[in-house]
Amino acid sequence: MQIIDKRKALMIPPLLRLGFRPFFLLGSVLALLAVPLWILGLFGHLGSLQPSGGWLAWHRHELVFGFAGAIIAGFLLTAGQTWTGQAAPSGRPLLLLVLVWLAARLAWLPLVPGALLVLLNVGFFVLVALTLGRMLWAVRQTRNYPIVVVLLLLALADAVNLLGVWQANDAWQRQGALGAVWLVAALMGLIGGRVIPFFTQRGLGRVQQVAAWPKLDWALLLGSLLVAVLHVSGVALQASWLVAVVFLALGVGHAIRLVRWFDPGLLRVPLLWSLHLAYAWLVLACLGMALWHAGLLGNASPPLHALTVGSMAGLILAMLARVSLGHTGRPLVLPRGMAAGFILLNVAALVRVLLVEVWPALSLWLAMLCWAAALLIYLGLYAPMLCRPRVDGHPG
Template identity: 65%
Template sequence: MQILDKRSALAIWPVLRLGFRPFFLLGALLALLAIPLWLLALNGSGLLPSPAGGWLAWHRHELVFGFAGAIIAGFLLTAVQTWSGRPGLSGKPLAALVLVWLLGRLSWWGGAPWLLLLSNLAFFAACAWVMGRTLWAVRQQRNYPIVALLLLLGGADALSLVGVLQHNDAWQRQGVWTALWLVVAMMGLIGGRVIPFFTQRGLGRQQAVQPWIWLDWTLLLGSALIALLHAAGQAMQPQVWIGALFATLGLGHLLRLLRWFDGGLLRVPLLWSLHLAYAWLVLACMGMALWHFGWLNNVSLALHALTVGAMAGLILAMLARVSLGHTGRPLELPRGFALAFVLLNLGGLIRVFATPFWYREALWLAGLCWSLAFAQYLWCYAPMLLRTRADGHPG
């Protein structure tokens, strides 16, 4: 609604009218393909040549910087239009950013090492520039931390990719873990705003639960601190005091979740999917605390509670809602789409709780659930993202 020239805006190819359209499509497509490719590689399939640095390096990087990075970009480049009252990125500039993202994905195969590094770093730098310029124009200080998080995410990507190019596994792991907790910081920052608001609107309540500012800042700074501890390598080995920090974060997120809860949300998939993803975040923080305390042997279980249950769960829930709202449709899920939420969460349960006992079978079953969830998103939502808004407006 805030496009200044409606005629020019409507002349743009629909998929390039706002950031959520191409990046939600491409991010979901990458999610759909990435897990089956990784599982095939684990089983020795030669379907594709090995990417730069090997399949493990690709798997680590692409699920965080490729998949989550695309969704974050799509969400923020769309939301900044609402936050600032200024037109969002669209048309040829948006197409150029999409091409940079695609180059980052393709340069794992056959590209020069410097191209892999520069294309990925250019993507996050460009996103931060667009966000920062737009927010600065209206002096919207409340959202400046998001620009800082994008820049830090680019720094984590640099650490990870330099590790790939130098065959340094420690740097790769540090970069990816750093990025994960920066994503958690974004989840806490954005989720802390939208989940109670969406809950209030979805249930027709008079007022959303008011935030506790001290808790918001504690969770944001605590997540950023954990990210920096991973970047420095300090958190890569179990340490009791870091476990206490994780436990504090977990309790803070749990407190938020309890304050937001309303029994009515259990009847609304667009709401319980958000709250369930946030509950996975609590579980992931507590799992990390247990690992640092020496009470959990396999840190991968806490890692996948975070990546599958919390991160992908919140992404899928937000994709389902934002795609409806920004294409001018009622906030009503496509028929049967709640199954996608069930499948993704079932995949998370299998990956975290079944793999210690039936590792190979659990991996394939969890991967199938994951891929079916994102396939259902593309089946139901791709037509909306590729076509004009249902109400005829730009965007």
């Protein structure tokens, strides 16, 4: 509150006062629309209507670079102000970032040149990285420099993916999208490793937080970055025992964290069990990928969707529900009905991971409906908060 002019800040429209507001809102709207559109396109219900590169290319890209990218940007641009004491983008600078993100979504229209699709999408991640990097550099906060590195690697993965779309190269599309998925997992491990035990301790009123294990934290970050690079390079697209060992180590490391963080009291608090459950999906995803690379699982799709639906979307929804309360000046009391949203999203993950091989079409439609219902609940409860001033009268 001491690093900005309160009078000027309160003159800014509420939606543009901090990064979490527009990016949480727009990212959630994109997620709500993207999965139903993908299912409708997959089953041929949209006729000849399709984005550049087709529905599969769009689906691969938008749920990682579009949806997760927006949430990551909103979270980091907001958290960066807390971490550094430097004013985060608001007003016109924030609006510029939002417009770049929106233009990148519209660049999927068929008549837009492929070069512009690449430029806008990659440029968005570069701009976010430079913005956060400037804030961190101003106070020489080396602890968070790895986050900027991950953002730049996301820009690289996005370039590989979209060059694949532009050149109709399916291998490049897969390399970029899968690499990005594991870069997001690296951020989930990095940020989740800090906030999940802290939120658990605060939420349960425990006196002492679980002690960090820096060596394990670094090992998980570097391991996640390694598998991301192996995917971007194409090495991990084929089953490999060496990659299986890396995934097994990641799964065991994340499981150790989860056990250390566990407190029976969290099972009574949706704001907490939703975080821990999302992290458990990350453990399952890593172990599932280890099985696939070892030749013990016939399809890599189930562990991939355990990561994207169960862990990535699950952690995003849980974080949105908490961060949106705290940063709008509200007490950390979950609105009535939001716990049902957490449950629906996890049902979507269970159906997508476990039942698709048994009832393909029915399972996809059911997973889509649960996903959409979960996002609708969040938007119905939280969109008004994101568009209105803080309830305590402060800027932000």
